[in-house]
Amino acid sequence: MSRIVGIDLGTSTSEIACIVDGAPRVIPNTLGKLITPSVVHIREDGEALVGEEAAEYLFTRPECTFMEIKRLTGSGEVLHAHGKEYTPEDMQALLLRYLVGCAETYLKEKIDRAVITVPAYFTDVQRRATTRAGELAGLSVERIINEPTAAALDYGLVNLKECKNVLIYDLGGGTLDVTVLELFEGVLDVKASSGNNHLGGKDFDEIIMRNLADTTGDERAAMRLKKAAEDCKIALSVRDSYKVSLPFLTTARDGKPVSLEKNITRPKFEEWVAEKVASTKEPIMAALADSGLSAGDLSIVLLVGGSTRIPCVRRLVEETLSIEAHSLMDPDLTVVRGAAIQAGILDGIFTAADLVITDVCPYTLGVEVLHHSLFEEKLLFDPLIPRNTTIPVEKSKLYCPAEDFQTAVNLRVYQGDSSNPEDNEYLGEVLLTGIPPAYRGNRESVEVTFAYDVNGILQVKACVVSTGRQVSTEISTTGVKPKPQIDLTRWERAEGAKRFRPAIRKAEKLIADEGDKGGDLEILVKQIKEALLLNKDEQAEKLRNKLLELMDILK
Numbered sequence: 211m212s213r214i215v216g217i218d219l220g221t222s223t224s225e226i227a228c229i230v231d232g233a234p235r236v237i238p239n240t241l242g243k244l245i246t247p248s249v250v251h252i253r254e255d256g257e258a259l260v261g262e263e264a265a266e267y268l269f270t271r272p273e274c275t276f277m278e279i280k281r282l283t284g285s286g287e288v289l290h291a292h293g294k295e296y297t298p299e300d301m302q303a304l305l306l307r308y309l310v311g312c313a314e315t316y317l318k319e320k321i322d323r324a325v326i327t328v329p330a331y332f333t334d335v336q337r338r339a340t341t342r343a344g345e346l347a348g349l350s351v352e353r354i355i356n357e358p359t360a361a362a363l364d365y366g367l368v369n370l371k372e373c374k375n376v377l378i379y380d381l382g383g384g385t386l387d388v389t390v391l392e393l394f395e396g397v398l399d400v401k402a403s404s405g406n407n408h409l410g411g412k413d414f415d416e417i418i419m420r421n422l423a424d425t426t427g428d429e430r431a432a433m434r435l436k437k438a439a440e441d442c443k444i445a446l447s448v449r450d451s452y453k454v455s456l457p458f459l460t461t462a463r464d465g466k467p468v469s470l471e472k473n474i475t476r477p478k479f480e481e482w483v484a485e486k487v488a489s490t491k492e493p494i495m496a497a498l499a500d501s502g503l504s505a506g507d508l509s510i511v512l513l514v515g516g517s518t519r520i521p522c523v524r525r526l527v528e529e530t531l532s533i534e535a536h537s538l539m540d541p542d543l544t545v546v547r548g549a550a551i552q553a554g555i556l557d558g559i560f561t562a563a564d565l566v567i568t569d570v571c572p573y574t575l576g577v578e579v580l581h582h583s584l585f586e587e588k589l590l591f592d593p594l595i596p597r598n599t600t601i602p603v604e605k606s607k608l609y610c611p612a613e614d615f616q617t618a619v620n621l622r623v624y625q626g627d628s629s630n631p632e633d634n635e636y637l638g639e640v641l642l643t644g645i646p647p648a649y650r651g652n653r654e655s656v657e658v659t660f661a662y663d664v665n666g667i668l669q670v671k672a673c674v675v676s677t678g679r680q681v682s683t684e685i686s687t688t689g690v691k692p693k694p695q696i697d698l699t700r701w702e703r704a705e706g707a708k709r710f711r712p713a714i715r716k717a718e719k720l721i722a723d724e725g726d727k728g729g730d731l732e733i734l735v736k737q738i739k740e741a742l743l744l745n746k747d748e749q750a751e752k753l754r755n756k757l758l759e760l761m762d763i764l765k
Contacts, residue, residue: 214323214352214557215313216549218360219302219340221280221384221410222516224248225543226309227550228317229559234364234550236543239312245542246309248383250301251275252291260308268437272429276301278412281384283332284339299339303346310347324349325553327545328666329385330356330572331405334625334637337666352556354665357382358389359569360548361514362398366565367551370396374509377497379527379535380545381490382515384410388493390501390508396565402500402598403572404493409486411517415439417482422454423470431460435470442474447519451475480522487522489699491530500598511535516542570598571662573625575637580612591624591631594660601666606659608675615647619656621672627733633740642672644679701739706747710738713754717761731760 215228215237223245227236236244239261251264252274259267267275274291282289282298289296306324313321328340337354344351358378365376373394380387387405391398418439425431438454445452456470480487498505513535517523527535554560555567576593594605611619620641626634642656655676661669673680701707701714717735734757741750 212319212321212323213317214325214553215310215321216325216327216360216546216551216553217306217309218327218357218546218549219280219306219343220248220382220545221278221412222248222382223542224305224309225546226313227543227546228313229550229554229557232559234367234547234554236546236550237313237316239309240315246305246312247277248279248305249275249277250279250304252294252296254292256292256294258304260305268433269430272433278384279305281408281412283343284335299343299346302340302343306344306347306349310349322349323352325353325355325549325556326351327355327357327360327549329380329382329405329407330358330387330389330403331385331407332356332666333407333573333635334575334666334668335635336407341665341667351665353552354667355549355552356387356389356400356403356569356572356666357385357545358387358403358514359391359398359400359567360546360552361512361544362389362391362393362400363548363551363565363567364544365512366393366396366398369393370565375503375507377494377508377511377531378514379490379494379511379518380405380514381517381523382410383412383517384408386410386490386493388490388497390497390503398565398567400567400569400600401502402497403570404496404500405572406489406493409489410515411440411443411520413486414443414483414517414520417486418442418474418479421482422472423456423459423468425460428460434459438470443479443520446474446476446479447521449476476521483520483522485699487520487526490523490526492698494527494530505531505533508533513537514541514544568600569664571595571601571603571666573597573635574627575623575625575660575662575668577609577658578622578624578631579609589631590629591626591634594658595662597627599662602661602663604659604661606657608655608657610655611645614649617645617647618643619645619672621658621670623668623670628737629733630737633737637668640670640672640681642674642679642681644677645674646676698736698739698743701742704742705745706750707742710742710750710754713757713761714738717757720761731757734760 215226218225225236227234238244239246246261247265249264251259251267279298279301310321326344341351358380361378376391376393378389385407386409389403391400419435425435438456442452442454453473458467459470460468462468511533518541524535574593574597575595576591579590579592581588581590594607620639622639623637624631624634628634657673657675659671671682714735717731721731734753738750738753
């Protein structure tokens with residue numbers, strides 16, 4: 211078997227590393243650079259160009275050049291180039307093959323095994339899609355590891371004997387992860403993770419673009435504007451102002467050329483992105499609450515990901531936690547270095563005496579059940595594995611068929627935190643047949659077992675207790691799209707939000723006073739905000755009534 215390499219498959223850039231002489235080493239690409247743009251260009255003959263070579267075509271052939279593919283992971287979306295169809299996983303496989311080819315050239319050996327990093331908040335669907343991309347690239351994916359955990363490994367390797375509570379704030383090109391962990395005597399124990407799979411530096415670029423010009427319908431102009439926006443963002447991380455100059459950007463309706471020249475100051479940029487940056491406070495507090503720690507318990511805060519170079523991002527973290535944040539490592543390379551360390555652990559280069567890791571399941575996993583009461587029957591989500599449970603983990607529960615003489619049950623599996631299954635993400639289903647028929651009062655028990663492994667992939671088993679008949683499967687997620695995340699910070703802009711504001715504010719104060727993070731009040735508040743943003747006024751009204759009833763009970 212080949213040695214195992216570590217790969218950071220990022221939204222903006224990707225890197226590959228391995229252990230050399232007992233330490234992680236990032237491997238240069240064909241241009242001698244450690245960082246490769248996550249861009250793929252498909253030529254007319256079907257050949258793929260990757261990285262900087264591909265990025266050159268963003269301005270001349272944008273219709274067959276693809277970037278930010280990671281944001282489409284597991285979506286089932288189809289991409290087109292020269293009359294052929296590609297999945298996001300096909301594109302990521304091309305990027306992986308390029309990185310592995312660079313490693314083979316550098317190491318002068320065949321590579322077919324890898325550890326690949328993903329955001330901690332990646333769903334089961336997205337993790338499987340990442341594994342699939344690795345397989346399409348000819349790799350045996352030995353482990354899927356969360357990006358903040360990888361960053362913690364890079365830190366932990368050189369701080370093995372320290373005992374610290376650490377918060378890692380990882381804001382990259384397309385995703386945000388916040389992870390709280392404890393490091394003690396070589397043990398890296400992840401306590402909790404939270405985040406947003408649709409928030410990163412690319413969102414800041416788009417905000418700049420919207421404030422500079424409208425290039426709708428002109429793909430080439432849009433790509434030039436996007437590049438200028440990214441350059442502006444990067445420059446304003448170290449400078450007070452930046453001049454955007456794009457001569458002959460596009461053509462007006464009257465056929466005249468349109469140029470763009472505008473000076474952007476750092477305060478203006480910070481004003482534009484303030485709402486997005488502020489939205490990252492919620493995952494920080496959620497991760498802390500789930501970990502059982504307070505900001506005062508933290509020993510160190512580490513910033514990871516290129517977007518943490520933005521001054522107002524660092525400021526938000528420090529103001530939220532009242533502690534200085536540190537970028538002790540290169541924020542662009544620390545994740546791939548950590549992936550290489552994980553690869554080294556699997557290869558036996560590092561042993562349990564050197565470093566031990568635990569991680570968590572970032573989402574609550576469970577099944578849809580039919581709840582009977584005197585007055586109604588309704589479908590509910592019943593959790594088996596709560597979020598932030600240490601993995602690997604296996605949990606079982608006993609259930610009964612809902613109807614008389616029922617001989618089969620169809621288990622629908624979801625992940626999420628809402629009691630309403632429809633508000634959670636559907637993962638798949640398992641059919642168990644051969645249940646001996648009986649009256650509902652004399653029911654046969656069915657045991658359902660969830661096993662969540664170190665790669666964050668779910669195995670579901672259902673068994674008829676009396677006969678031993680069982681079915682077992684990894685949940686099939688083909689074609690299942692992840693539930694889109696909604697930016698709840700924008701709820702007050704929703705139509706009709708004004709009449710819901712008093713109840714929401716009152717509930718939020720009660721949550722803060724009582725420390726009810728993750729409780730029924732918080733869940734109801736989130737559901738109301740989401741319903742408002744989705745223009746589901748009737749649903750929001752019903753949820754508000756439930757919220758008011760619950761607050762009356764808690765008085």
